[in-house]
Amino acid sequence: MNPVFSKESGKVILMMGNEAIARGALEAGVDFSASYPGSPSSEIQETLAQASKLFGHHAEWSVNEKVAFEACCGASFAGLRSITSMKQNGLNVVCDVLNTINLSGTKGGVVLVVADDPGGHSSTNEMDSRLHAKMAELPLLEPSTPEEAKAMVKYAFELSERVKLPVIIRSVTRISHARGDVKLGELPARTRKPAMGFLDRFIGHPLLHPLLHMRVNQVKAEFEKSPFNQFLGPENAETVIAASGPSAAYALEAVHALGLDDQTGVLKIGASWPIPEQFVISHLAKAKQVLVFEEVDPFLEDNLKVVMAGAVLNGIPVPKIYGKRGGHIKGARGAGIGEMSPDIIYDSLAAILGAKRHPRSEKFLAAEKLAVEWKLPGREWAFCAGCPHRASFWVIKTALKEDDREGVLIGDIGCYSMGVSKTGYNLSRTLQCMGAAIGFSNGLGNLPGFHQPVIAIAGDSTFYHSCLPGLVNARYNQAKMVFIVLDNSGTAMTGFQPHPGTGKNALGESVEPVMIEKVCEGMGIHTSAVDPLRVRPRRAIAR
Amino acid sequence: MAYSLSLHKGPAELELEILKAGLCAGCGACLGLCPYFHVRKEKVVLFEPCGKTEGRCYEICPRAKLDLEDLNQKVFGKPREDFVLGTHQAIYLAQSASKSIRGKAQYGGAVTGLLSYALDKKIIDGAILTGYSSDYSLLPEPVLATTREQILACASSKYTSAPSLKILDSSLKQCKKLAVVGRGCQVEALRKRMIVEPWISERVALVIGLFCMWALDYRKIYSHLAGQMDVKTAKKFDIPYNRFVVYTERGKKELDFEPIKGLRRATCDLCYDFTSELADLSVGSTEWKDDWNTLIVRTDRGKKLVEKAKSGRALKLEEFPPGA
Numbered sequence A: 001m002n003p004v005f006s007k008e009s010g011k012v013i014l015m016m017g018n019e020a021i022a023r024g025a026l027e028a029g030v031d032f033s034a035s036y037p038g039s040p041s042s043e044i045q046e047t048l049a050q051a052s053k054l055f056g057h058h059a060e061w062s063v064n065e066k067v068a069f070e071a072c073c074g075a076s077f078a079g080l081r082s083i084t085s086m087k088q089n090g091l092n093v094v095c096d097v098l099n100t101i102n103l104s105g106t107k108g109g110v111v112l113v114v115a116d117d118p119g120g121h122s123s124t125n126e127m128d129s130r131l132h133a134k135m136a137e138l139p140l141l142e143p144s145t146p147e148e149a150k151a152m153v154k155y156a157f158e159l160s161e162r163v164k165l166p167v168i169i170r171s172v173t174r175i176s177h178a179r180g181d182v183k184l185g186e187l188p189a190r191t192r193k194p195a196m197g198f199l200d201r202f203i204g205h206p207l208l209h210p211l212l213h214m215r216v217n218q219v220k221a222e223f224e225k226s227p228f229n230q231f232l233g234p235e236n237a238e239t240v241i242a243a244s245g246p247s248a249a250y251a252l253e254a255v256h257a258l259g260l261d262d263q264t265g266v267l268k269i270g271a272s273w274p275i276p277e278q279f280v281i282s283h284l285a286k287a288k289q290v291l292v293f294e295e296v297d298p299f300l301e302d303n304l305k306v307v308m309a310g311a312v313l314n315g316i317p318v319p320k321i322y323g324k325r326g327g328h329i330k331g332a333r334g335a336g337i338g339e340m341s342p343d344i345i346y347d348s349l350a351a352i353l354g355a356k357r358h359p360r361s362e363k364f365l366a367a368e369k370l371a372v373e374w375k376l377p378g379r380e381w382a383f384c385a386g387c388p389h390r391a392s393f394w395v396i397k398t399a400l401k402e403d404d405r406e407g408v409l410i411g412d413i414g415c416y417s418m419g420v421s422k423t424g425y426n427l428s429r430t431l432q433c434m435g436a437a438i439g440f441s442n443g444l445g446n447l448p449g450f451h452q453p454v455i456a457i458a459g460d461s462t463f464y465h466s467c468l469p470g471l472v473n474a475r476y477n478q479a480k481m482v483f484i485v486l487d488n489s490g491t492a493m494t495g496f497q498p499h500p501g502t503g504k505n506a507l508g509e510s511v512e513p514v515m516i517e518k519v520c521e522g523m524g525i526h527t528s529a530v531d532p533l534r535v536r537p538r539r540a541i542a543r
Numbered sequence B: 001m002a003y004s005l006s007l008h009k010g011p012a013e014l015e016l017e018i019l020k021a022g023l024c025a026g027c028g029a030c031l032g033l034c035p036y037f038h039v040r041k042e043k044v045v046l047f048e049p050c051g052k053t054e055g056r057c058y059e060i061c062p063r064a065k066l067d068l069e070d071l072n073q074k075v076f077g078k079p080r081e082d083f084v085l086g087t088h089q090a091i092y093l094a095q096s097a098s099k100s101i102r103g104k105a106q107y108g109g110a111v112t113g114l115l116s117y118a119l120d121k122k123i124i125d126g127a128i129l130t131g132y133s134s135d136y137s138l139l140p141e142p143v144l145a146t147t148r149e150q151i152l153a154c155a156s157s158k159y160t161s162a163p164s165l166k167i168l169d170s171s172l173k174q175c176k177k178l179a180v181v182g183r184g185c186q187v188e189a190l191r192k193r194m195i196v197e198p199w200i201s202e203r204v205a206l207v208i209g210l211f212c213m214w215a216l217d218y219r220k221i222y223s224h225l226a227g228q229m230d231v232k233t234a235k236k237f238d239i240p241y242n243r244f245v246v247y248t249e250r251g252k253k254e255l256d257f258e259p260i261k262g263l264r265r266a267t268c269d270l271c272y273d274f275t276s277e278l279a280d281l282s283v284g285s286t287e288w289k290d291d292w293n294t295l296i297v298r299t300d301r302g303k304k305l306v307e308k309a310k311s312g313r314a315l316k317l318e319e320f321p322p323g324a
Ligand SMILES: Cc1cc2nc3c(=O)[nH]c(=O)nc-3n(C[C@H](O)[C@H](O)[C@H](O)COP(=O)(O)OP(=O)(O)OC[C@H]3O[C@@H](n4cnc5c(N)ncnc54)[C@H](O)[C@@H]3O)c2cc1C
Pocket: B104, B105, B106, B107, B108, B109, B110, B111, B112, B113, B128, B129, B130, B131, B140, B154, B155, B156, B157, B158, B159, B160, B161, B162, B164, B181, B182, B183, B210, B211, B212, B213, B214, B215, B216, B283, B284, B285, B286, B293
């Protein structure tokens, strides 16, 4: 059995952050989980799907993040606890409903975990999804260790039920994919019975905006006393480091390593939105200077500054606040860009406080030198051996080369994103969000005087995720294009999760597949299914 | 194998200076050299640069540097003196003696007749000719003809730039006495190739050049014709002086010439080798009789073949110009 599902409460085991999040949901007695895969979040739902057989909750891979979240809300409407997880791009897909469900409110606890990808290791952007919480005025929690992630999930369910709002937990790659000690808690029996009472109505309407504000204030009051917000170190420290997420852990390490423990305080903010104003003021008013560390955008920094600007009006002294806005805290590529790291924190502390870092040990330096001298050959992006996308791109390349009309390949998101690179012969002209290729092609395919053939691509999973409206539109408005679905029978890039076309569900059970060809034919679109390893390129594009 | 190349350029330059510049004549010479050149509907593309900085592909391209003086010296052993007709020994009006050949040929069937005769007499054992593709209407396709029937099947002119030299290398593997029929650019390419690889001259027994003012762009003429007729019914084309005639199953159809003239390959305007000066024999139409050809005899082996074919009653010759 997966040790993540162990019943031995009190035992400490090493867990991946994503597993800890899933464990948190199990310890909260989750009833329903639905997600769409996306790095670095995928293992959360994979673990919950695996757990479903043991614990009996519903677990599904949904076609996209919006459907997944809405499904979770549905469970909540009936009084059940539900959790969804996604990557930052996925939250944009959910955004629409997020900004009405906040008004209508929910019933059973709903937790939305978003795993951001600072540095964009496996994403087209490194957006900071915390801003969505601010926009939708929803409670936001930011774990700094896998252990804390588990605790926050449990707490989020309770909070969600108290204030009748979905709660957002923002993880990042270095939480989701890091491993840490996690102490197992009790696994309660699930006893909730789904039901919708006569008064269970969930109507999003601007009339309810004041109600939302009331709820936000209720959350704020809770956050003022939240154990996730802590001040560590000497109470009267002149220098305070404010940090959230893994940066808080890095900061504690750096303070210790630089020998600054007795002069530097660390204000760790885990329950970060709405910002607990009084808690912040009480700790920053005594400081002379504050350094803010967090992943990607100056979210915490801005919130602290706004709070302290308000404090000035009450005659409270305000410290100097160093952060990304002023360019004081930055990585190699600039402030607000890329991942935060212990090194950035060391360097900022050294620059601002004049602190000196202890030299590295001889042993470390020797190992480092060896690693550098090793000069491992660089590895290019490449389609996996045997992947049909290799053949597909070759066929498309051949057809475009031999055609004389400068046809353009409009690319999309998935493994075939690599179509922008050498492995796909640099063919793809676009790389944006899921389903964007068919959307862009609706424009390019309907331009008077534009004679270059348009080829839009999408993967099989992307097809279900967000291509259908674009396809209907293309058919309806007669956009001229060849739409190629590159089908490699799974949501491959994120780890081969099943999708509606695979005939398997999240639990590995057989289900009736939703065939891509049938869907297209049903729209009245001329469709043919071909094996790219057999197709003759010259036939690939109809002249 | 290392070749001694003089231009020191390779596929990248061929792509940039010739293919992308619209200078390619579609001779096909580069196509058989390596798998990186592709042709589709007469458009030649470099599929992927092979990484070499110099190569035969650039060296032999008739649209890269072409020194006619030098080539003339190498082919005929003498300087190029006649700048209109090129080096030659005689000019005739010629016609195949066979009625069935004339019935299928473009004009007098001199080309088809001579090839047939040469094959019969084992002077050649195969010929690179141009037939039609079975996949696409009116698209010429290179053919290695090794029987009389195959030679006859290739008779008649395809007025686009059939890249038949594409099959030169594969044909050389099959034949020891190969004949090549081509337009001026193709004969130039062949001669340039022979300089790089002299062994090829020993394996090519006959080079027949066609007169050629210009070739049409296949993709353009195809869509032009498709707009005016059912292209599948077209059997033969002719371009008598400033006219364009299509012979179909149901007879002759004459099309407006001016717009068609505009569909020629731009690169043909740069060519000054109307009579295929570097061939053994050059063949074109005549302005006097539709079922006769103009035949220019250039080399000794060309002369020998013509004389044998005449005495063997395969070829009829008359004085040029008639009645002189
Ligand atoms: C593109 C083109 C333009 C021409 N322009 C002129 C011109 O302006 N003035 C003129 O007098 N003559 C021109 N000719 C030559 C003329 O059309 C006849 O090919 C020539 O007179 C030989 O006639 P024939 O009766 O002996 O031909 P046939 O006995 O019918 O033999 C013709 C031979 O030419 C080969 N052939 C056909 N098409 C091509 C091609 N595209 N490329 C290479 N080989 C081919 C065939 O394989 C066949 O063996 C042109 C030919 C071509 C192909």
